[in-house]
Amino acid sequence: MPHDTALVWFRRDFRLADNPALRSAIDAAEHVIPIYIHAPDEEGDWAPGGASRWWLHHTLAAHDAALRERQSRLIIRAGPSLDTLQHVIQQTGATAVFWNRRYEPAIRRRDELIKSTLSGTGIEAVSRPGNLLSEPWEVTTGGGGPYQVFTPFWKNCCLREPPAETLPKPRAVNGPASWPQSIELAELRLLPKLDWDAGFYTRWTPGEAGAQVLLKRLMQEVIARYDESRNRPDQRGTSSLSPHLYFGEITPRQIYEAVTSEYGPPAPTSKGPKSGPMTFLSEIGWREFAWHVLYHFPDTPLRPLREKFAAFPWRTDNQALSAWQRGQTGYPIVDAGMRELWHDGWMHNRVRMIVGSFLTKHLRISWLEGAKWFWDTLVDADLANNTLGWQWIGGCGADAAPYFRVFNPVSQGEKFDPQGDYVRKWVPELSELPDEWLHQPWQAPDHILKRAGVVLGQTYPKPIVDHAEARKSALAAFDAIK
Ligand code: FAD
Numbered sequence: 001m002p003h004d005t006a007l008v009w010f011r012r013d014f015r016l017a018d019n020p021a022l023r024s025a026i027d028a029a030e031h032v033i034p035i036y037i038h039a040p041d042e043e044g045d046w047a048p049g050g051a052s053r054w055w056l057h058h059t060l061a062a063h064d065a066a067l068r069e070r071q072s073r074l075i076i077r078a079g080p081s082l083d084t085l086q087h088v089i090q091q092t093g094a095t096a097v098f099w100n101r102r103y104e105p106a107i108r109r110r111d112e113l114i115k116s117t118l119s120g121t122g123i124e125a126v127s128r129p130g131n132l133l134s135e136p137w138e139v140t141t142g143g144g145g146p147y148q149v150f151t152p153f154w155k156n157c158c159l160r161e162p163p164a165e166t167l168p169k170p171r172a173v174n175g176p177a178s179w180p181q182s183i184e185l186a187e188l189r190l191l192p193k194l195d196w197d198a199g200f201y202t203r204w205t206p207g208e209a210g211a212q213v214l215l216k217r218l219m220q221e222v223i224a225r226y227d228e229s230r231n232r233p234d235q236r237g238t239s240s241l242s243p244h245l246y247f248g249e250i251t252p253r254q255i256y257e258a259v260t261s262e263y264g265p266p267a268p269t270s271k272g273p274k275s276g277p278m279t280f281l282s283e284i285g286w287r288e289f290a291w292h293v294l295y296h297f298p299d300t301p302l303r304p305l306r307e308k309f310a311a312f313p314w315r316t317d318n319q320a321l322s323a324w325q326r327g328q329t330g331y332p333i334v335d336a337g338m339r340e341l342w343h344d345g346w347m348h349n350r351v352r353m354i355v356g357s358f359l360t361k362h363l364r365i366s367w368l369e370g371a372k373w374f375w376d377t378l379v380d381a382d383l384a385n386n387t388l389g390w391q392w393i394g395g396c397g398a399d400a401a402p403y404f405r406v407f408n409p410v411s412q413g414e415k416f417d418p419q420g421d422y423v424r425k426w427v428p429e430l431s432e433l434p435d436e437w438l439h440q441p442w443q444a445p446d447h448i449l450k451r452a453g454v455v456l457g458q459t460y461p462k463p464i465v466d467h468a469e470a471r472k473s474a475l476a477a478f479d480a481i482k
Contacts, residue, residue: 002096003096003124007032009098010036012130014208016066017167018166019100021098028098031177034073034074034075035077037078037079039081041080042081042107043106049377050192050377054192063207064076065207066208074182078188085097092180096123099126100129100248102130134163145296148293158281159266197345199343204344206243211249218239218280224276225276226277226279234417234419245380246380291384301383309395313481320365332409333354333439341377345380358407358409363464367391367394413438427460
C-alpha cells in the first residue's frame with residue numbers, strides 16, 4: 001500500500017457503490033477517513049438553496065449511517081475547504097486525498113487551487129471521474145469543439161461507446177485507530193427555520209438506499225411505458241431520481257447499466273419510434289448534455305448562451321413574479337405546478353416547461369428570475385440542468401425551443417392533465433369544477449362556478465394576464481431582438 005492514511009473528500013457523491021474516489025482510496029491506503037466539508041461560500045453565486053440544504057442534511061445523515069455499517073463514519077467539518085483539509089492532514093498524518101470531480105465553474109477553480117497547493121506540499125491529491133457517463137471534455141465535435149445541439153452530442157457520447165462499468169460497494173472501509181473530531185450535523189443549520197418542509201418528508205427518502213428503491217420502481221413500473229407516461233403530471237410516470245442523481249447517491253452509470261442489461265444498448269441511429277427505455281436513456285443524455293454545455297460555457301448560469309438575448313426587453317414586475325411564485329396566476333396548470341414545487345420541492349418536467357414558458361413569455365420576466373426561484377425551492381436544483389432548462393424554455397440556450405413557441409396553458413393542461421387529477425390535487429379550491437372548465441375557470445358559466453363553490457377573484461384569482469394579448473406582446477418583444 002503506498003499510503004498509511006488517506007482522506008476521501010465527499011462532496012456531491014454520497015454513496016458507497018460506484019464511487020471511484022472511495023475505491024481508489026481503499027486500494028491505496030491502509031486507513032481511510034471519509035470527510036465532508038461544508039463551504040457554501042465557495043460555490044460562487046450558487047450556494048445551495050433552501051430545499052437543497054434540506055436534502056443535504058438528510059443525505060449526510062444517511063451517508064454517515066451507511067459508513068457506520070462498515071465500521072467507518074463521516075467526519076463533518078465547516079470550511080474553508082483548503083484550510084480544513086490541511087488541518088485534518090496534519091492531525092491524522094494522511095498523505096493522500098481522493099475526491100470525485102465536480103464541474104461547476106466556481107468549484108473547478110477552487111479544486112484546481114486545492115490540488116496544486118496540496119501537491120506542492122507533497123500530498124497526493126487525486127481527482128476521479130464524477131457523476132457523469134463521460135467527462136465533459138471527452139466528447140467533441142468533428143472540429144474538436146463543444147456541442148451546442150443535443151442529438152449529435154448524444155450520438156457521439158454513449159451511443160458510440162458505452163460508459164465504464166460500475167464499481168461494487170466496498171465490503172469494508174478501514175478507519176484509523178483514532179478518529180479526528182467531527183462537528184454535529186445540526187451545527188451546519190441546514191434545515192429550514194420556517195415549517196415549510198413537511199411535504200418533503202412524505203415524498204422523499206434522501207440517501208443511497210432511497211435511490212436504489214426508486215431505481216427498482218423505475219425498472220418494474222415505469223420504464224417500459226416511459227415514452228407515453230413521461231408527459232403526464234397526473235401519473236407517477238417518471239423516475240423521480242433527479243435529487244438522488246444531483247447528490248450523487250446514484251450514478252448515471254448505474255442507471256445505464258440497469259437499463260441496458262435488461263433492454264440492450266441504445267441503437268446508434270435515432271430513426272423509428274422510440275421505446276420507453278431508449279427515451280429514458282436519452283433523458284439521462286440531456287443531463288450529460290447540460291453538464292457539457294455548462295463546462296464549456298461557464299458564464300451561462302447568469303448570461304444567455306445566445307447573445308442576442310442579452311438585449312431582450314424583459315419586464316420587472318414584482319407583483320406578477322410573486323403571483324407566479326405563490327401559484328396565484330389564475331391559470332390552474334401553472335398554479336398547480338408552482339404549488340407542487342413549494343410543497344414537494346419538485347415539479348414534473350412537463351409542468352416546469354409550462355410554468356417556465358408562462359414566466360418568460362406571458363409575463364415576460366427574465367428566465368434568470370425563474371432559475372433563481374427554482375434554485376431555492378427545488379430539491380434537485382442543479383446548476384447545469386436548471387440553467388439549460390431555463391434557457392431552453394426562454395429560447396436563449398443550447399438547442400432551445402424557439403422563443404416564439406408560446407405554450408397555451410389551457411390546452412397544455414387539457415392535453416397533459418385530461419381528467420384534471422393534477423390540478424385538483426394542487427389547487428383544491430377548483431376541485432368541484434367539471435373537467436370541461438377546470439383548466440379555464442374564467443370561461444365557466446356563473447351557475448357552474450356557483451355550484452363548484454368558486455368565486456373568481458375571491459376563492460381563486462382571475463387570470464393575471466390574457467393569453468392572446470400576452471402572446472402578442474411577447475412576440476413583439478422578440479421581434480425587437482430578432
Ligand atoms: P425522469 O424523466 O425520470 O428523467 C431521468 C433523469 O434524466 C432525471 O432525473 C434528470 O437527471 C435527467 N433529465 C430528465 N429530463 C431532463 C432535462 N430536460 N434536462 C436535463 N436532464 C434531464 N433537472 C434537474 O435535475 N435539476 C434542475 O434544477 C432542473 N431544472 C429545470 C428547469 C426547467 C425550467 C426545466 C424545463 C427543466 C429542469 N430540469 C431540471 C429538468 C427536468 O425537469 C428534471 O430533471 C426532471 O423533471 C426530474 O424528474 P425525474 O427524475 O422524474 O426525471
